Amino acid sequence: MNVPCRDFRLLLESRLAGRATPERLAELSWHEHLFACAECRALLEAEEALESLLASLPEPRLAPEVRERVLARLRRSRIHEQHEERLDRLLDVAASEAPPPGLARGVLQGLARRVGDERLDRLLELDVIEAPAGLSARALSGLRLARRAPARRRTALRIVLVGAAAAALVALVWIARPEASKSTVDRVDVVKEPNPAPKVAPDSAPRERAATDTRVASNGSAVPDEVLAALDLLENWDVLVASDAETLQTALPTADEALLSEFEEEG
Amino acid sequence: MESNPLEDPGVRLMLAWKAGDESAFDRLVEAYSGQVWALLTRFVHGQGAREDLVQEVFLRVIRARDRYEPTARFSTWLYRIVFNLSVNETQRAGKRETGSGERGFDDGEFQRDGMARIADDSLVEPAETLARGDAVAAVRAAIQALPEQQRMAVILAKYDEMPYDEIGEVLGISEKAVKSLVHRARESLRERLAPFLKGEIA
Numbered sequence: 001m002n003v004p005c006r007d008f009r010l011l012l013e014s015r016l017a018g019r020a021t022p023e024r025l026a027e028l029s030w031h032e033h034l035f036a037c038a039e040c041r042a043l044l045e046a047e048e049a050l051e052s053l054l055a056s057l058p059e060p061r062l063a064p065e066v067r068e069r070v071l072a073r074l075r076r077s078r079i080h081e082q083h084e085e086r087l088d089r090l091l092d093v094a095a096s097e098a099p100p101p102g103l104a105r106g107v108l109q110g111l112a113r114r115v116g117d118e119r120l121d122r123l124l125e126l127d128v129i130e131a132p133a134g135l136s137a138r139a140l141s142g143l144r145l146a147r148r149a150p151a152r153r154r155t156a157l158r159i160v161l162v163g164a165a166a167a168a169l170v171a172l173v174w175i176a177r178p179e180a181s182k183s184t185v186d187r188v189d190v191v192k193e194p195n196p197a198p199k200v201a202p203d204s205a206p207r208e209r210a211a212t213d214t215r216v217a218s219n220g221s222a223v224p225d226e227v228l229a230a231l232d233l234l235e236n237w238d239v240l241v242a243s244d245a246e247t248l249q250t251a252l253p254t255a256d257e258a259l260l261s262e263f264e265e266e267g
Numbered sequence: 268m269e270s271n272p273l274e275d276p277g278v279r280l281m282l283a284w285k286a287g288d289e290s291a292f293d294r295l296v297e298a299y300s301g302q303v304w305a306l307l308t309r310f311v312h313g314q315g316a317r318e319d320l321v322q323e324v325f326l327r328v329i330r331a332r333d334r335y336e337p338t339a340r341f342s343t344w345l346y347r348i349v350f351n352l353s354v355n356e357t358q359r360a361g362k363r364e365t366g367s368g369e370r371g372f373d374d375g376e377f378q379r380d381g382m383a384r385i386a387d388d389s390l391v392e393p394a395e396t397l398a399r400g401d402a403v404a405a406v407r408a409a410i411q412a413l414p415e416q417q418r419m420a421v422i423l424a425k426y427d428e429m430p431y432d433e434i435g436e437v438l439g440i441s442e443k444a445v446k447s448l449v450h451r452a453r454e455s456l457r458e459r460l461a462p463f464l465k466g467e468i469a
Contacts, residue, residue: 017446061301
């Protein structure tokens with residue numbers, strides 16, 4: 001490309017880089033180089049025509065009803081985000097050395113409300129979920145770790161799961177104390193309905209054995225089947241929800257809200 | 268960046284929202300959702316996906332609230348989100364479609380194989396649209412056929428009148444690279460739309 005051509009094309013490019021319009025490009029058609037160079041003249045004309053063609057596309061308009069729908073959905077998302085933030089703050093406080101009493105119970109209550117499983121209600125009726133301070137702190141640090149995981153919705157789901165499993169663990173340890181077993185059995189006897197068969201996940205057998213071992217180890221005293229069934233349900237929760245994870249995730253804001261209100265009542 | 272970002276109305280709204288004014292976020296959406304919509308329409312041109320994508324763009328704004336820093340005009344920052352999100356979404360759509368997510372290379376630049384597939388049925392090959400004599404459809408198809416970076420660069424330069432340095436910020440490349448992208452994009456467009464250009468000249 002010779003020097004005049006290169007100079008003209010640089011000029012053309014600089015016009016195109018600014019707010020190019022077919023009119024502004026047309027001003028270049030009087031450039032003296034074009035009287036001698038048919039190639040550059042053809043290029044300028046093609047660029048002018050291209051500008052006109054590009055300008056012929058209609059301006060896409062966002063319909064007001066679509067904007068409203070987006071705004072409404074974003075508002076719901078923000079409320080959910082606010083809950084998450086509050087939950088984060090709450091967990092920061094809760095994981096301190098002296099967590100609020102009844103926190104594990106609150107988590108379990110939240111889960112029971114969300115899931116509507118009567119076995120969880122019965123576990124709550126046992127009134128033995130008050131956590132010893134050390135266990136509660138460990139469970140809560142587990143909760144905090146779960147909160148740091150990347151996928152937020154997934155994380156929110158895990159909070160409920162880990163929390164509930166922790167509560168159940170606490171319950172089991174509490175019930176398994178020799179001095180507690182009698183009163184616990186008495187209370188469970190009040191529950192008349194037959195124990196619904198727990199949804200057993202494929203890999204639950206070792207866990208069941210572990211639970212049974214705990215029962216044997218605790219001085220031969222019987223841990224109620226109700227508790228074991230509920231524990232089994234909780235331990236295998238991640239497997240159970242796999243098929244229905246999406247449904248649960250979309251419903252989570254409500255669960256978070258339930259959790260928060262429980263915490264606030266307790267605190 | 269020549270002008271002070273703090274004078275940008277979008278930046279001000281974002282900072283107000285960050286500082287706790289919840290209504291500022293709604294005003295941001297009111298003010299910028301139309302632009303995001305227009306950009307997505309031109310860039311991905313998928314009828315169904317756009318509403319979800321607009322929402323996803325602002326969801327990312329929500330999540331970025333705490334770490335937001337006013338280093339550029341708000342629209343520059345926002346368009347960067349639009350670009351990254353659209354490219355990811357298209358790759359995902361391409362993977363679903365092909366089961367492999369293959370990519371081709373075009374002049375050293377990624378040309379995602381699935382790019383055209385997110386588009387709706389109105390996206391057809393230029394040759395077919397020529398037969399219909401539909402210039403608007405041909406222009407859309409020619410733009411859609413550009414590799415992603417070229418396409419975004421030409422759209423922002425032409426329809427948003429964005430200076431090259433800002434386009435560079437959106438795409439994460441230098442001003443010089445933007446210049447070269449636009450140059451190549453216009454070359455491709457002139458080639459694909461040649462029959463229409465001749466008609467214009469005559």
